Amino acid sequence: MSFHLPSLVAIVLSYLIGSLSFAVIVSRSLGMADPRSYGSGNPGATNVLRSGKKGAALATLLLDAFKGWLPVFLIRHHGAAFGMGYDVAALAGLAAFLGHLYPVFFGFKGGKGVATAAGVLLGIDAFLGLATGGTWLIIAVFFRYSSLASIIAAFFAPAYYLMGGGIAWPLSRTVLVTLIAISLLLIWRHRENIRRLAAGTESRLGSKKKD
Template sequence: METVFSAGAIVAAYLIGSLSFAVIVSRLMGLNDPRTYGSGNPGATNVLRSGSKKAAILTLLLDALKGYVPVALVGWFGGRLGLGDGTLALVGLAAFLGHLWPVFFHFKGGKGVATAAGVLFGFEPWLGLATLATWAIIAFFFRYSSLASIVSAVFAPFYQMLIWGGGPVAGVVALMGLLLVWRHAANIQKLLAGTESKLGQKAHAHPPAVHPPKHRHHHRAK
């Protein structure tokens, strides 16, 4: 029975994680699909480039909540169902993977920063706060969301292992960190090239492909 509850919790967490709120919020607020402008990433940072701070904040909160809620529910009620740290860790991972590869959006999701933050808060609030503080410091001084996310992803596993120890949760935090860095590969290249967009910078929609005009043959009148 415990196995059934565990499997059900993991599947439910993945389905919740698959809700791409960047796309959903943008549609409800009459904004362009975030996958069609800027970085093309369905996440809060790219939604901010639309010029709507309200939509970006709402996307950020909902993306974080879909990582936090499944983990918190297992933490609160899992004990009476026999669900341990292993299930707790896998539920957090499932919600995160749902954001990266959402079943409802053709498995094309975002980078997972906000959802990962929500998962960390679900695991341990102080871990979430420490990671969030790291993100805020880097973002404040350098103005690059991607750089702040990469640094936070690297530091989070060390916070977990040094303060709260190892175990399944530490393994999942490390795996999420690796996936976050991997998902930011294009951003790393832009950072090195100096072409990465800064926080709050607006971006235009991807321009349509321009086809060269066809040459018309003019016949001289005889």
């Protein structure tokens, strides 16, 4: 695919949107402690939940997902007027995801990206997002490990895309590579969780230990 100025601008803006760390923003707006100062130190909804403020955690989760969904949705449905299509939308989603992981506004120290990745998948296709989210939910309910659910869901996301290719959505090499990149980065960001899972020391959902 060839790039032109509107595509590059859209991708950069998507990264900047992704760089909004809502775990920190929501916590500050509610007068709460910085989520990077307790628990795992991870600026994400799971760690905010450890503050005991379920509303703040839910707001963080939804806003983190929204910032991944928004650029993909806008480009998919309105980008044609600017010469942008499906591939640019996927790359914008990847940029938003990278913004969450490495936010320019917060010293490039971000969260693990699960909610933002979910938003990106929903933006690419609702069924893809729901299938991946359903996988997360099933694993989380049965095993009570948020990290394990995230890792398995990340692994299956590209597979779900391929399974639905040509039926539910058109296949695109750029979209597939984008999904693989997001999945690998998610797994990489959970590397400490993987070590703790292997050692049997990983905390379960509802625990106040590190995630």
